[in-house]
Amino acid sequence: MLDDVDRTLVRRWQxxxxxxxxxLAVLAGLSPGQTARRLDRLAADGVIRGQVAVIDWxxxxxxxxxxxxxxxxxxxxxxxxxxxxxxxxxAEVLEIQTFLGRVxxxxxxxxxxxxxxxTLYRTRILSLPHIADIEALMDVAAxxxxxRLPL
Amino acid sequence: MTxxxxxxxxxxxxxxxxxxxxxxxxxxxGLSQPATWRRVKRLQDAGVLAGRxxxxxxxxxxxxxxxxxxxxLATKGGVSLEDFERAVGAIPEVQVVTHVLxxxxxxxxxxxxxxxxxxRVLxxxxxxxxxxxxxxxxxLLSEERxxxxx
Numbered sequence: 001m002l003d004d005v006d007r008t009l010v011r012r013w014q015x016x017x018x019x020x021x022x023x024l025a026v027l028a029g030l031s032p033g034q035t036a037r038r039l040d041r042l043a044a045d046g047v048i049r050g051q052v053a054v055i056d057w058x059x060x061x062x063x064x065x066x067x068x069x070x071x072x073x074x075x076x077x078x079x080x081x082x083x084x085x086x087x088x089x090x091a092e093v094l095e096i097q098t099f100l101g102r103v104x105x106x107x108x109x110x111x112x113x114x115x116x117x118x119t120l121y122r123t124r125i126l127s128l129p130h131i132a133d134i135e136a137l138m139d140v141a142a143x144x145x146x147x148r149l150p151l
Numbered sequence: 152m153t154x155x156x157x158x159x160x161x162x163x164x165x166x167x168x169x170x171x172x173x174x175x176x177x178x179x180x181g182l183s184q185p186a187t188w189r190r191v192k193r194l195q196d197a198g199v200l201a202g203r204x205x206x207x208x209x210x211x212x213x214x215x216x217x218x219x220x221x222x223x224l225a226t227k228g229g230v231s232l233e234d235f236e237r238a239v240g241a242i243p244e245v246q247v248v249t250h251v252l253x254x255x256x257x258x259x260x261x262x263x264x265x266x267x268x269x270x271r272v273l274x275x276x277x278x279x280x281x282x283x284x285x286x287x288x289x290x291l292l293s294e295e296r297x298x299x300x301x
Contacts, residue, residue, distance in 0.1 A: 047207065091300040096295045143249065145248075
C-alpha cells in the first residue's frame with residue numbers, strides 16, 4: 001500500500017520529472033537512500049512505470065494534429081483487434097484509445113501539412129478495416145497538456 | 152530540424168525510456184557517452200526534446216476512471232474563451248485541455264476515483280464552467296502511445 005510519503009514523492013516527481021533523487025529527497029524530507037529505496041519499490045510495484053521523452057512534433061516538421069473518432073462495424077468478429085493492429089502500422093499515429101461510449105476508438109495523429117494529412121487520410125486511414133463511421137477534429141491549441149494526476 | 156538515422160534511433164530510445172543514462176543510450180547506438188550527450192543537447196536546444204513525462208499507473212494511485220469529454224460552448228458570441236480556458240485548466244482532475252476545430256470546441260481528459268467521483272466532477276466542476284453547453288463523455292477502456300514517425 002502507498003503511504004503519504006510515497007504520494008508526496010510521486011506528486012513532486014511528476015510535477016518536475018527532471019529532478020534527481022537527492023533533490024527529491026530534500027523536497028520529501030527524506031535521506032537520498034530512503035528516497036531511492038521508495039522509488040525502487042514504487043517502480044517494482046508498477047506504480048511508476050517509467051519516464052518517457054516528450055517530443056515537440058511541430059519542431060520536427062509535423063505541426064498538424066488531428067483526432068479521429070472512429071466507430072467500428074461490430075457485427076464482424078475480431079473487429080477491434082484487426083483495426084488496432086492495422087492502426088499501429090500507420091507511423092503518424094501517436095495515440096490509440098478505446099472507449100465505452102459513443103465512440104469506439106480515437107486515433108491521434110500528426111501530419112506535415114494539410115496536403116500530407118489528406119494523403120494520409122485517403123491512403124492509410126480510410127483503408128483501415130471495419131470502419132463504420134469516422135469524424136475528424138483538428139487541434140487548434142493545447143491549453144493544458146501536462147497530464148498530471150491530482151495527487 | 153533535420154534528423155539523421157542516429158538521431159531517430161536516439162529519439163526512439165528516449166520515447167521508450169527517458170531515464171537511461173547517456174552511457175547506456177550510447178552503447179545501444181554505437182556512440183561514446185560525450186557524443187550521445189551532445190546529440191541529446193542538440194535535440195533539446197532545437198526544441199525537439201520538449202521534456203519528460205512520468206508514466207504512472209493511475210489505477211494504482213486511486214484513479215480508476217479516465218474520461219474523454221467533448222465540450223461544446225453554448226453561445227459563442229458572448230463567451231470569453233479565455234475565461235473558459237482559465238477555469239477549466241484550474242480543475243485538478245482535468246489533465247488535458249485541447250481547443251479543437253470540428254464537432255466540439257474543447258476536448259478534456261478527466262481522471263476520477265470511480266464513476267461516482269466522475270459524476271461529482273462533471274456536475275459540480277465541468278457543467279458549472281462559464282459558457283459550457285453540451286458535453287459528450289466517453290470512458291477510456293485502453294490506451295497505447297506510439298513512437299510516431301521517427
